Amino acid sequence: MMAIDRHAWTNRWRDWHPAEKLLPAFGLLWVAVVLPPLTTAPLVLIVAASAVVWGAGVPLRALLAFMAAPAAFLVVGAPFLALSLDLSAGLTPRFSPQGAGVALTSTLRALAALSCLAFVALTTPVVDWAALLRRAGVPSGVVELILLMYRLIFGFVERALAGRRAQAARLGYSRFDRALRSSGLLAGNLFQRGLTRARWLEIGLAARGYRGELRVLREERPLSRARLAVAMLGVGLTGLAGGLLARALS
């Protein structure tokens, strides 16, 4: 999570209007879902990954790390789609060619969709998400809460890790029962510190005139129609290439 956040804040496309990233991502997703997956889905995967790596300058390693866990689920799950249960001979799993087709196409589609998600997640910082949520009509109180939680999570994780390290340094995790006891103590301690922190944060905000509303300046990102047009053209070409390839192969 920390790595995704870091790249979202530091990639080359960070300052682009979020719509310039979200619309092409949805476009690619749509292409991967409606067009023949055997040719289109791999194309979408390649296009989205190239955009992330060469366009936004996010290291390939970060992209692979993002995709690894869900991709592993997909790959492990897919073979079961290729099996069908034969109930007549008492629950015998049987390989079905039709199932194999379904397994292949759905895995390809899911991977393509995953790359679209990675494209948005690795290039768009949280403040832009918040702006989108606001525009979509989510109440400002909810958006404020999301942003505040986002801000506090980092401090919380830091403290939790430091606490765990300090306990481990005093052999708090050397045996199963000790580990249980230590993590319980740590949880209690973090809870207490969280309450103290909240109180101080309230004092700090009150000193700056807090009256129950966390209002801040919104980020202003000009929408570049040219960039959006180029991106959508790319999406269109990807779909076209996928469709034509599929026709040529059949």
Place this chain on the structure above:
Amino acid sequence: MSVPLLAARGLDYRYSGGISALRDLNLTVERGRKLAVLGANGSGKTTLLLHLNGTFRPTRGELRLDGDPVAYDRRSLDRWRGRVGLVLQEPDDQIFAATVEQDVSFGPLNLGLADSVVRERVNGALDALQIADLAARATHSLSFGQKKRVAIAGVLAMRPELLVLDEPTAGLDGQGVVRLLDALQRLHESGATLVFSTHDVELAYAWADDVALFHEGTVLGQGEALAVLRDHELMRAARLAPPLLLEVAGALGVNWSAAPPRARDDVLSLLRKRLGAQVISGERAAEQAAPATAPIEGGT
């Protein structure tokens, strides 16, 4: 004498558990000065500072802002906090927004200013602390020293007449302290009155105009920095050792009625001048002795 910007008279404060934190405390903040509240850690300095912007309300005694007794209703507090800015010791207690720019905009927006004015204020505050390059950064990715300056900028953007800072140099390294004090000095020169708490006698000597000696919940004495820090009896009562530079300057026999040296380099150059030839021969001796500090070889 003119009416002080802020004055506390006979403050008592008890925590809800009945523990006494402040007792019969007097403090005067004069306009355009740098006042250090000097005392040991855990002596209640933070509790005092939290009274200066109305966060805590004294159990007894009163505060006067520009000579007028303060009130604690919503409206008065808002006005008060617009004039007296408070920077907490721990910047994470103050920074809540996702980006630096957004966080600094919070205070001025609460003053009810228009977005364009707020944007100007934010840029001004970031410039004043020389962190304009951090404007678009995520607040959680900043170093401690950077966060400290962002926290100050967030208060500064409200353009308070009085800036109250709780242990501003705590947790900063030497370079960080120098940069922060530079920034605060510029603010001061542009007209801001500063109050800061510290346990560091050297900092108080080098930088404060006035010092209030704080000990166990009360101010033992307040006055010009030099007069307070040279008052051995008062310093002893506050369980504080006098600043080393002041003692060295004293040992060199400086003229206290003229401006005595307060910067480290000034004291050192004075020392060199007094010792003259001895220092030069001493430096040679140090050069000759230098090999002794080389890494020890053949230890195994």
